[in-house]
Every structure is written in C-alpha cells, then in structure tokens.
Amino acid sequence: MRGFPRQTDESLGRLLVVDDDLVQRTIVGKLGARAGYDCLIVPSLELAESVLSKDAFDVMTVDLSLGERDGVELLRFAAERGLRDMSIVIISGCDGRVLKSTRRMAEGLGLSVIGALGKPLDLDELKDILQLPRRKRASARARSSEIDVSPDRIADGIRQGEFVVEFQPKVDLASGGVVGAEALARWRTREFGIVSPATFIPIAEQCGLMPELTDTILSSALSQGRKLIGRYPEFTIAVNVSGSLLSDLALPERIEQVLRREQVPAHALTVEITETTAMADVDRAADILLRLRLKNIGTAIDDFGTGYSSLAALAKLPFSELKIDRSFVNGCENDDDMMKIIEASVGLGRAFNMKVVAEGVETADTLTRIRRAGCDVAQGFFFSPSLRLARAESWVSQRNEFVAKRMAWMSQQPQTIVAPDAVVAQQIGAA
Numbered sequence: 001m002r003g004f005p006r007q008t009d010e011s012l013g014r015l016l017v018v019d020d021d022l023v024q025r026t027i028v029g030k031l032g033a034r035a036g037y038d039c040l041i042v043p044s045l046e047l048a049e050s051v052l053s054k055d056a057f058d059v060m061t062v063d064l065s066l067g068e069r070d071g072v073e074l075l076r077f078a079a080e081r082g083l084r085d086m087s088i089v090i091i092s093g094c095d096g097r098v099l100k101s102t103r104r105m106a107e108g109l110g111l112s113v114i115g116a117l118g119k120p121l122d123l124d125e126l127k128d129i130l131q132l133p134r135r136k137r138a139s140a141r142a143r144s145s146e147i148d149v150s151p152d153r154i155a156d157g158i159r160q161g162e163f164v165v166e167f168q169p170k171v172d173l174a175s176g177g178v179v180g181a182e183a184l185a186r187w188r189t190r191e192f193g194i195v196s197p198a199t200f201i202p203i204a205e206q207c208g209l210m211p212e213l214t215d216t217i218l219s220s221a222l223s224q225g226r227k228l229i230g231r232y233p234e235f236t237i238a239v240n241v242s243g244s245l246l247s248d249l250a251l252p253e254r255i256e257q258v259l260r261r262e263q264v265p266a267h268a269l270t271v272e273i274t275e276t277t278a279m280a281d282v283d284r285a286a287d288i289l290l291r292l293r294l295k296n297i298g299t300a301i302d303d304f305g306t307g308y309s310s311l312a313a314l315a316k317l318p319f320s321e322l323k324i325d326r327s328f329v330n331g332c333e334n335d336d337d338m339m340k341i342i343e344a345s346v347g348l349g350r351a352f353n354m355k356v357v358a359e360g361v362e363t364a365d366t367l368t369r370i371r372r373a374g375c376d377v378a379q380g381f382f383f384s385p386s387l388r389l390a391r392a393e394s395w396v397s398q399r400n401e402f403v404a405k406r407m408a409w410m411s412q413q414p415q416t417i418v419a420p421d422a423v424v425a426q427q428i429g430a431a
Contacts, residue, residue, distance in 0.1 A: 001047060002026075003040050004033035012036035012133065013058030018048040018074060019091070020067045024121070028061055031123060035130045045069040049077050057086055059114075059133055061126075064092040064102060072102060079109035087112050087133045089126070093119040100337060149192075151207035154200055158212050163187050165221045166386035169396060170238070170357065170379045173371045177403040178396045180236035180270070181228070182379060183221035184386045185213075201242070210242045215258060222262040222269065224389045228396060229268045236298060238270040243277030247284055252291040259297075270298035270321060282316050293318050300357070304345060314352050322349040324375070326360025333365035339373065346374040 006012070015037035019025035022043070029041040037059065042048050045066045052060075060078070064071035071090065078086065088111055092099045096118060103116040115129035157163055167181035187195040204213045218239050225237040245251055259266055271292055278285045278301065289299050300321035301314070314322075324345050332338040342358070349356035358370040361380030370378060384395055 001040060001042050001051070002029070003038070004029045006036050006038050007033050008036040010036055011038065012130070013038075014056070015039045015130070016048065016051065016057040016060040017041040018045070018060065018066070018071070019063040020044060020065070021063065024063070024091075027121075027123070028126070031127060032059075032061075032130060035127060037130070045071075045074050048074055052078065052081065052083065059087045059089065059130065061089040061091060064090065064094060064098075072105070075102070075106045075109065075111060079106075079111055084110050084112060087114045089113075089115040089117065089129055091117050091119065091121065097337065100335060149195065149200055149203055151203060151209065154204055154207075154209055154213070157187055157189065158209070158216050161216075162189055163213065163216050163220065165217060165224060166388055167225065167237075167392040168379050168386040169384050169392070169399075170236075170377050171383050171399075172377055173367075173375055175403055175407070177400050178232075179234055179377060180238060181225065181392065181396075182238040182240075182272070182386075183217070183225065185217045185240075205242060205244045210244050211248065211254075214241060214245060215254065218255065218258050219262060222258065222264045225268075226262060226264055228393060229264060232396075232400065236268050236270050237264075238272050238298075238300060240272045240302065243274065243280065246273065246277055246288060247281065249284065249287060251288050252295060252297075255292070255297065256295055266296040267298070270300050272300040272302040272323065274302045278317055286317055289318050293320065311348070314348060314354075319352070319354055321357060322352075322354045323357045323359055324370075326380070329358045329360045329366060329370060329380075330362060331366070333363070333369045339369060342370060342375070343373045350374070 012035060015029075015032040017025050017028045017032065017039060019028065019041070020043050025041045025043065029039040032039040040051065040055075040057075042051060046069075048060075048062070062071040062074055066074070071092075075088070075090075078088070088106065090099065090102055090106065090113060092102065099116050099118055103113050106113050114132045115126070117126060117129070164186050165183040166186055167183055169178045170180040170182065171177070172179045185197050185201075187197075187200055189195060204210050221237050221239050225235075229235050229237065241251070248254075255269070255271070256266070259269060273285070273289075278289075292299050298320045299318065300323050301317070301319045302323045303325040304322050322345065324342055328338050328341050328345075332342055346356050355376045356374070357377040357379065358375040359379050361367055361370065361378045361382045363382060366380075367378065367382055387395060
C-alpha cells in the first residue's frame with residue numbers, strides 16, 4: 001500500500017485506488033492527490049477488502065482485472081458492507097459491453113457509480129469524474145437546507161390555490177407537431193418560493209392529502225390547458241396519478257367530475273401511472289383503468305421498464321400509451337444495449353396497440369435514434385422544458401404553425417424532400 005497526500009488547500013475527501021498495475025495505480029493516485037483527495041493505493045482485492053473493513057473512503061476507483069481475482073468481487077463486497085455513499089469509478093480494458101454491464105450490476109446492488117472508463121485511460125475524463133462527488137455534496141447541502149413543510153401548510157396551500165402546473169410539450173415524431181403536454185405539479189408559496197414536488201408529494205401521501213391535491217392539480221391542468229385543447233382537437237393533457245390513489249375505486253368518477261366541471265372532453269386527458277404502482281394491486285388497478293378507458297380517458301404506463309414486471313403490466317392492464325423511461329432514452333445513441341431495450345419496448349407497444357412515447361430526449365442524436373426505433377411521440381429538453389401557460393401556448397402555436405407551413409410547402413413540390421431527422425428537429429425547434 002502507498003499513500004499520496006492531497007495537493008490542494010480544499011479537501012475532497014479520501015480516495016482508494018484499487019489496481020494491480022503499478023503504473024496505472026500510481027498515475028490515478030497522483031491525479032487524485034492533485035484534485036484534492038488524500039489517496040491510498042492498493043494492488044489487490046484482499047488488501048482492498050481489508051482497508052474497506054476498517055476505514056471509510058469517499059471515492060474508490062477499481063480496475064476489473066485484479067490478477068487472479070476480479071473487481072466484481074470487490075463491488076459485491078462493498079455492497080454487502082453497505083458502502084452505498086462511497087462513489088465508485090470502474091476501470092476496465094474489456095470490451096464496452098462488459099463495462100456497461102458491470103456498471104448496471106453495481107447500480108443494481110445499490111452502489112453509487114459515478115463513472116466507467118475503458119483503457120487506455122482518458123485522464124481528462126477521469127479528472128472530471130473525480131470532481132462529481134464535490135457537486136453531489138453541494139447538491140445534498142442544498143437539499144438539506146430545503147424547507148420543512150408541514151401537512152397543515154400543504155392543506156393551506158391547496159385551499160389558497162397555490163398549487164399550479166407547468167406544461168412540457170409532447171411532439172409527434174412523424175409530423176413534428178405538438179400533440180399534447182404533460183402537466184407537472186408546482187407549488188408557489190409566498191414564504192418559500194417554488195417548492196419541489198419531491199418535497200411535498202411524499203408528505204401529502206403520508207398525511208392523506210393526495211385525493212385533494214390530485215383534484216387540485218387535475219383541475220389546474222385542464223382549466224389551463226382548455227385553450228390548447230380547443231385550438232388543436234387531438235391535443236391531450238397528461239397528468240400523473242399517485243400510487244396511493246389506485247386503491248380508491250371512486251377515482252374514475254372523481255376524474256369524470258373534474259372533466260365535466262372544466263368542460264374538457266374525456267379523450268383530451270391521459271392519466272399516467274407508474275409501472276410498479278400499477279402492479280402493486282393488479283385487480284384494483286385493472287378495475288380503475290378499465291373504467292377510465294370506458295369513459296374514453298387515456299391511460300399511460302409511465303417509467304416503463306424500470307419495474308419488476310413490465311410484461312405482466314402490459315398483458316393484464318388496459319393501457320393506451322407506453323412511456324419509455326428516460327433512463328433508457330438518455331444517452332441511448334451511445335449505448336447499443338439501451339437501444340435494444342427501446343426497440344423491444346416499441347415492439348411491445350405495437351403488439352398491444354399502444355402509442356409509444358420516449359421521455360427524456362435531450363440531444364439531436366437521441367431524437368434520431370428513437371425515431372428510427374419507431375417511437376411515436378417524444379418529450380424532453382431537446383424540444384422544451386416545462387413551461388408556464390402563456391409561454392406554453394406561444395411555443396405550441398409557433399411550432400405547429402411552422403410545421404403546417406412546412407407541410408403545405410412540401411405538398412406543392414414535384415418531389416417530396418425529406419431532411420435528415422436532426423435537421424428537421426432543429427428547424428422546427430427554432431420556430
């Protein structure tokens with residue numbers, strides 16, 4: 001074992017370098033010391049296990065090849081000891097698929113993997129990765145300083161009309177036009193400013209306020225979205241429904257009452273339910289979803305592929321839309337395994353006669369890949385973040401006007417001209 005003290009005034013914590021290659025572990029150790037870590041380098045699995053049994057580290061880099069042993073054993077050891085707060089960088093000279101699979105395996109064990117690097121090492125990339133824990137701690141400090149919201153304050157917010165929605169557009173990939181939007185809950189308060197749903201939703205669920213909060217968000221989404229629905233007959237508003245409400249057999253009637261009150265046709269609403277929520281009590285979920293469909297309300301299985309029984313959910317429950325989770329979509333252009341999952345999900349959606357939506361589209365390359373895979377609709381920052389009503393109406397109007405003009409122009413041409421996927425997307429996105 002050998003140590004390298006940090007070479008900066010600010011400490012980023014302790015770094016453990018596990019590598020049987022003398023040159024590589026020395027380089028990584030010195031790089032970590034220059035970045036601000038107190039580094040310890042060890043050449044074997046056995047020494048690493050011994051050190052981790054006695055000392056705490058903020059970050060560990062591990063080469064998957066450790067002589068007669070392998071780094072997967074060390075990852076399993078870290079998981080068994082509950083070292084889930086330690087950030088991990090995986091290094092391997094194996095092919096890319098092995099590296100990606102190892103990362104997924106480690107994340108499945110609950111470990112915090114911040115990077116997976118092939119050989120020869122890109123030292124600039126490694127340096128950037130070693131800075132991630134600093135940003136994660138800053139984010140954690142920000143979260144820890146968030147407000148302490150009480151159930152009574154949430155109830156007051158509901159009564160005072162402080163809960164509103166923003167809209168993230170959903171774009172049809174065949175035409176480029178906007179065909180709907182997902183309504184995202186926001187809480188605007190006088191004393192706290194904007195409060196994240198990650199803060200107020202768990203509290204509302206624990207204290208039994210979700211029925212009132214859901215009715216409020218649903219009413220806000222439909223009343224604000226009524227103008228878009230009236231202007232574009234096929235426009236739909238998607239609203240997430242909490243898992244705690246899927247045990248309420250009166251939910252379809254309550255939703256129908258809100259639709260009547262806001263004078264919005266049932267087909268203009270899509271209720272989104274996460275996959276794991278739907279499978280928690282299949283019989284009750286089927287009861288509720290069937291009655292929603294009979295009322296002509298759309299139903300979407302959200303975060304598809306992240307639960308434990310995706311195929312069972314499709315077979316047993318009457319969803320009209322399948323939303324591929326952003327964890328598969330984001331970065332799929334560089335990951336053939338993720339693309340295979342997307343393509344398989346599209347095939348399943350087609351087999352069950354569902355519209356397929358890709359969420360989390362952030363780049364032109366991702367857009368190109370999901371279009372070629374056969375997705376029908378996409379949403380994400382590449383098109384637009386969530387928008388307040390006035391901005392959403394303007395954005396949708398400009399984009400759809402651009403698409404209509406483009407379609408009219410193309411219909412007048414002697415030969416159809418089709419621009420590359422990304423170019424079309426960028427042209428429309430600039431409208």
